[in-house]
Amino acid sequence: MKNWLRQHALCLAATLGRLTRTPLASLLNVGVIGVALALPLAFYVVLANVQGCARANAPTPQLSLFLKIDAPAAAAREIEARLKKHEGIAKYRFIARDQALADLKASTGLADVIASLNRNPLPDGFVVDAKENSAAVLEKLRDEFKAWPGVEHVQLDSAWARRLDATLHLGRLIVLGLAALLAFALVAVTFNTIRLQMLTQRAEIEVAKMIGATNPFVRRPFLYYGALTGLLGAAVGWGIVWGGLRLLNDRLAGLGQLYDAQLRLTHLSLPDTLSLCLFAATLGWLGAWLSASRNLAELEE
Amino acid sequence: MISFSQVTKRYPGAGGGYEALKSATLDIQPGEMVFITGHSGAGKSTLLKLMAAIERPTSGTVLVNHQNVSTLRASALPFVRRNFGLMFQDHKLLYDRSVYQNVVLPLNIIGYNAAEAGKRVRAALDKVGLLAKEKAMPVTLSGGEQQRLAIARAIVHRPSILLADEPTANLDAAYALELGELLRSFNQVGVTVVIATHDEQLQSRLQPRCIALAQGRVTQ
Ligand SMILES: Nc1ncnc2c1ncn2[C@@H]1O[C@H](COP(=O)(O)OP(=O)(O)OP(=O)(O)O)[C@@H](O)[C@H]1O
Numbered sequence: 001m002k003n004w005l006r007q008h009a010l011c012l013a014a015t016l017g018r019l020t021r022t023p024l025a026s027l028l029n030v031g032v033i034g035v036a037l038a039l040p041l042a043f044y045v046v047l048a049n050v051q052g053c054a055r056a057n058a059p060t061p062q063l064s065l066f067l068k069i070d071a072p073a074a075a076a077r078e079i080e081a082r083l084k085k086h087e088g089i090a091k092y093r094f095i096a097r098d099q100a101l102a103d104l105k106a107s108t109g110l111a112d113v114i115a116s117l118n119r120n121p122l123p124d125g126f127v128v129d130a131k132e133n134s135a136a137v138l139e140k141l142r143d144e145f146k147a148w149p150g151v152e153h154v155q156l157d158s159a160w161a162r163r164l165d166a167t168l169h170l171g172r173l174i175v176l177g178l179a180a181l182l183a184f185a186l187v188a189v190t191f192n193t194i195r196l197q198m199l200t201q202r203a204e205i206e207v208a209k210m211i212g213a214t215n216p217f218v219r220r221p222f223l224y225y226g227a228l229t230g231l232l233g234a235a236v237g238w239g240i241v242w243g244g245l246r247l248l249n250d251r252l253a254g255l256g257q258l259y260d261a262q263l264r265l266t267h268l269s270l271p272d273t274l275s276l277c278l279f280a281a282t283l284g285w286l287g288a289w290l291s292a293s294r295n296l297a298e299l300e301e
Numbered sequence: 302m303i304s305f306s307q308v309t310k311r312y313p314g315a316g317g318g319y320e321a322l323k324s325a326t327l328d329i330q331p332g333e334m335v336f337i338t339g340h341s342g343a344g345k346s347t348l349l350k351l352m353a354a355i356e357r358p359t360s361g362t363v364l365v366n367h368q369n370v371s372t373l374r375a376s377a378l379p380f381v382r383r384n385f386g387l388m389f390q391d392h393k394l395l396y397d398r399s400v401y402q403n404v405v406l407p408l409n410i411i412g413y414n415a416a417e418a419g420k421r422v423r424a425a426l427d428k429v430g431l432l433a434k435e436k437a438m439p440v441t442l443s444g445g446e447q448q449r450l451a452i453a454r455a456i457v458h459r460p461s462i463l464l465a466d467e468p469t470a471n472l473d474a475a476y477a478l479e480l481g482e483l484l485r486s487f488n489q490v491g492v493t494v495v496i497a498t499h500d501e502q503l504q505s506r507l508q509p510r511c512i513a514l515a516q517g518r519v520t521q
């Protein structure tokens with residue numbers, strides 16, 4: 001175990017040495033990966049910002065429950081009890097039919113028309129805020145309320161929520177597509193780099209194998225190199241997006257003052273940054289592994 | 302220690318390939334010093350490569366320390382190879398690495414820690430008289446020094462068998478004898494030494510057991 005750890009530590013040191021021995025080639029490699037990563041990353045960051053902004057500023061869609069016009073007061077109390085117990089509801093408000101009529105009279109200027117009615121045409125109602133505002137959740141609540149006794153009609157304006165969901169969904173799809181392309185590019189770049197490295201070190205690899213090196217031993221420094229370039233590439237990509245955001249935020253601050261609003265794009269969260277690093281390092285490792293294994297298999301023939 | 306029975310090695314190539322070794326049968330005991338002799342192309346290097354499990358026999362069995370190399374899994378071969386110290390006919394030194402780094406390679410492969418490896422590398426370099434050249438690059442060494450560097454790399458991990466392929470080629474007679482003595486000194490401390498050579502002077506000096514090859518057959 002100790003031996004194993006030492007081998008890995010030695011290997012990591014050797015890999016860092018190799019990176020610094022060929023600074024230009026390593027720099028270019030890392031740069032290519034960084035630029036390739038920056039594009040989907042920037043898109044993702046913008047999407048995350050839009051999502052956060054939309055969630056924060058969207059009018060929360062409400063559910064309106066209307067009771068039957070001749071429902072007794074007991075029915076309203078029963079529904080109120082159910083709402084109170086319901087897990088998915090953040091808050092609700094009861095609007096008695098008389099109150100509703102009074103509001104209407106006050107707000108619309110239809111006082112004359114309303115005064116001419118000989119009875120109140122409005123039912124009792126509840127206005128309900130759900131805890132979660134995704135279209136799917138709201139629609140499920142609507143269907144549930146509809147089945148309750150005494151409920152005549154449930155109204156939900158979910159069109160906006162649906163549109164937002166659909167847009168964000170599309171954005172996520174684009175990010176995924178870009179990420180997949182990028183993953184391929186990252187694997188391909190490391191594959192090729194490692195292939196070239198192994199060609200230039202062919203003599204050494206052959207000697208090492210003849211005097212008892214195992215395939216994992218030969219492969220290990222290349223795997224480290226792949227993972228490390230992936231990781232550094234991720235750092236470069238992160239840095240590019242960071243720089244871009246800084247420039248953009250300066251402009252946005254000016255714009256925001258004109259509109260009297262605070263406009264700011266925030267960078268990747270810490271968990272997202274860590275995932276990015278893990279993702280890039282794993283792909284670099286994978287490209288190196290594929291390349292090195294193929295090369296070793298060719299040597300063995 | 303090493304045992305060949307009916308070993309044939311055919312290299313792939315045009316016209317059914319080339320049989321470099323034809324049903325060779327031989328035995329080498331622990332602690333022996335053995336010369337493999339024969340004309341150029343007789344199959345001496347091929348024989349050494351079969352011993353060190355670098356090549357696998359086309360047919361027949363090769364036993365090293367009672368392990369059958371012909372049937373061993375590929376992933377087990379590296380561990381068989383570590384029993385040997387190898388001096389290649391063309392040295393196979395790493396010319397982009399220092400003397401020290403060349404010699405430490407077998408120890409890195411086995412997984413020695415840096416301190417222990419350093420001690421062993423210096424002991425090996427001392428033995429072949431290259432201690433002062435630890436940091437030099439191999440190209441700056443003379444032919445004889447490169448040969449000794451190859452020896453240092455071969456013995457640094459204290460193998461139980463030393464295989465040397467034409468160790469005295471391109472060396473003047475006096476130097477060749479000196480190198481022969483060095484090889485004998487390893488044999489005297491219990492290392493099995495197998496040398497492929499057509500250096501007759503060396504042969505008469507060391508008086509080893511000889512295995513003669515001609516056209517890929519063992520003739521004696
Ligand atoms: N990898 C190979 N592929 C094809 N043929 C080979 C290969 N290695 C050796 N041979 C052939 O096998 C024969 C024996 O080669 P080997 O190297 O064993 O001879 P040798 O006795 O060591 O000769 P020398 O004294 O010149 O080193 C030669 O004819 C050579 O051409």
Ligand SMILES: [Mg+2]
Binds near residue numbers: 345346347390466
């Ligand atoms: Mg030869």
